[in-house]
Amino acid sequence: MSTATPLTTKAVLFHTTGDPDVLTVEEVPLPAPGPGEVLIRVEALGLNRAEALFRAGTYFYRPTLPASRNGYEAAGVVEAVGAGVSEFTPGDPVMATPEKELSGHGLYAERVVVPAGQVLHRPTGVDAVNAAAAWLTYSTAYGALLEKGGLRPGDHVVITGASSGVGTAALQVADRIGAITIATTRTAAKKQRLLGLGAAHVITTDDEDVVKEVGRITGGKGAEVIFDAIGGPGLATLGEAAAHDGTLIVYGWLDGQPAVLPSNWPLAVIGYNNLDLSAEPARRRRAAHFIGSGLRSGALTPVVGATFDGLERMADAHRLMESNAHTGKIVVKVRH
Numbered sequence: 001m002s003t004a005t006p007l008t009t010k011a012v013l014f015h016t017t018g019d020p021d022v023l024t025v026e027e028v029p030l031p032a033p034g035p036g037e038v039l040i041r042v043e044a045l046g047l048n049r050a051e052a053l054f055r056a057g058t059y060f061y062r063p064t065l066p067a068s069r070n071g072y073e074a075a076g077v078v079e080a081v082g083a084g085v086s087e088f089t090p091g092d093p094v095m096a097t098p099e100k101e102l103s104g105h106g107l108y109a110e111r112v113v114v115p116a117g118q119v120l121h122r123p124t125g126v127d128a129v130n131a132a133a134a135w136l137t138y139s140t141a142y143g144a145l146l147e148k149g150g151l152r153p154g155d156h157v158v159i160t161g162a163s164s165g166v167g168t169a170a171l172q173v174a175d176r177i178g179a180i181t182i183a184t185t186r187t188a189a190k191k192q193r194l195l196g197l198g199a200a201h202v203i204t205t206d207d208e209d210v211v212k213e214v215g216r217i218t219g220g221k222g223a224e225v226i227f228d229a230i231g232g233p234g235l236a237t238l239g240e241a242a243a244h245d246g247t248l249i250v251y252g253w254l255d256g257q258p259a260v261l262p263s264n265w266p267l268a269v270i271g272y273n274n275l276d277l278s279a280e281p282a283r284r285r286r287a288a289h290f291i292g293s294g295l296r297s298g299a300l301t302p303v304v305g306a307t308f309d310g311l312e313r314m315a316d317a318h319r320l321m322e323s324n325a326h327t328g329k330i331v332v333k334v335r336h
Contacts, residue, residue, distance in 0.1 A: 005032040005039060005080055012108035012314050015066035017057030020318035023070075025311045033082035033113050040096055040112050040119070043128035046073040047330040048136055049164065049229075049252065052321050054102055058256065061101065069106030072097055075122060075131035076334075085116045093122035095131045097278060108314060110334055118278070120288055123295045130295075133302035133329035136274065137169035138291045139284075141227075143277035144249045145173055147286070148270055149225045153178030156218050158210075158241055160184045161229035161254065162194055162202075165329035168303040170227055171198050176299050179225075182217055184210060193327050197303060214241035222246060229254055236260040242267055303328030310335050 009030040014022040033039045051070050053059040063070075078092040088094065096112070096119045098105035105114070122131045145151040151174060159170045162183030174181050175198050183199035185191065191202045203213045214223055222243035228235065232255025239248050239262020248262065251272040261269060277283045294300030305326035308317045310333070317332050 006030050006111065009109050009111040010311060011110070012070060012106075012311055013067050014055055014063070014070065015068075017055065017063065017065070020052075020055070020315040020322070022055065023315045023318065025314075026067075028067075028109070030111055031113055033080055033085075035083040036085060036116055037082040037113050038078055038085060038088050038094075038096075038116050038119050039080040040074065040076040040094060040114065041079045041336065042074045042076040042107065042110055042112060042334045044075045044132035044334060045071055045108055045332045046075070046132035046134075046136065046165070047317055047321055047332065048072050049254070049321065051102070051106075052318050055318065064101075064103035068103040069108065070102050071106040071108035072102070073132055073136045074107040074112060075128040078119075079111070081116070088116060088119060088121075093128075093131070095120045095122055095135050097135060108311065108332075110311070110336060117281075120292075123292045126295050129304060129307060129331050129333065130302045132331050133165065133304050134291060134295060134300070137165040137302070137329060138173065138294070138300060139277060139287045140166050140251060140272075140274045141170035141173040142287050142290050143274055143283065144227060144251055144270075144272040145170060145179075145225065146177070146290075147277065147283055148272055149227070149247050149249050151177065151179050151225050154180070155224040156180045156182060156214070156222075156243075157225040157227060158182045158184065158214060158223045158238075159199075159227045160238070161252070162199065163190045163324075163327040164229065165303070165305075166229065166251070168197055168328045169300075172294075172300050176294060182214060182223060190327060197327075210238060211240045218243070225249065227251070231255050231259040232257040233260045236262045238262070239267060239269070240264050304331055306330050308332045 182201045226248045229252035231253035247268045305328035
């Protein structure tokens with residue numbers, strides 16, 4: 001193990017929940033990597049909607065305050081490894097996710113120490129920005145659509161909030177296996193962008209009826225799989241777009257209100273949590289191979305909607321994420 005580990009690092013913290021302005025950059029202690037751990041010099045951070053909810057205090061668990069960390073996704077280079085780590089060496093380009101809850105283990109920092117089991121080798125030819133935009137979006141789409149949803153070639157899949165990071169990843173994952181994608185977005189402003197990203201069909205929910213349009217596209221059968229980021233009372237109506245004995249996968253609750261279950265049974269309704277995929281070695285291994293091969297071949301190409309330079313721009317990045325003005329992933333590059 002290297003003995004040159006810095007004693008501190010800059011990290012993004014928040015001491016109270018609220019709007020993006022609660023995020024501050026501060027110096028925090030940096031432990032040396034212990035047994036089974038890896039120290040990573042972070043080059044880029046991929047932002048996820050869950051992090052904005054966590055900062056605002058509306059995530060499915062509350063942050064531990066004061067001095068909460070944040071951040072689910074980082075790309076960088078290994079600087080040091082702890083005892084017993086043989087699969088990584090200093091200099092390896094990697095991607096990483098935190099082990100546990102975000103308050104103590106979030107990755108918004110210049111350097112982080114994470115368990116080796118939460119680190120993946122970065123595929124050859126993938127730079128830090130694209131690597132930071134890859135793992136959580138593609139693993140969420142892969143885990144929900146393939147591992148849980150059983151999506152098959154020729155199936156129709158409705159993807160709500162399709163301009164988000166996970167939404168654009170889901171378009172590519174579904175297309176890669178030969179499924180027929182039906183993207184939804186609120187306004188016509190993003191319709192051409194989504195068609196350009198490979199969506200077979202796009203429904204604008206402000207002026208089109210989702211159930212009616214899905215019925216038209218599928219010849220009246222409905223979609224075999226629905227992949228929903230919104231939840232709320234509208235879930236009941238969305239479920240009516242599913243095929244007989246179809247599957248409705250809910251992975252987010254952007255609506256914020258209690259969800260209402262559809263009544264057009266038989267219908268499987270799955271609440272998907274991507275942490276389950278990451279925690280199960282066999283599923284994580286399958287996801288890593290699916291994503292790695294797709295990145296290497298170009299079948300999976302992260303959609304990066306915006307980049308910000310430096311941890312001090314994190315609040316600006318969160319503001320953009322909450323504006324919904326972007327398409328794809330937001331990435332913050334880390335300066336050293």
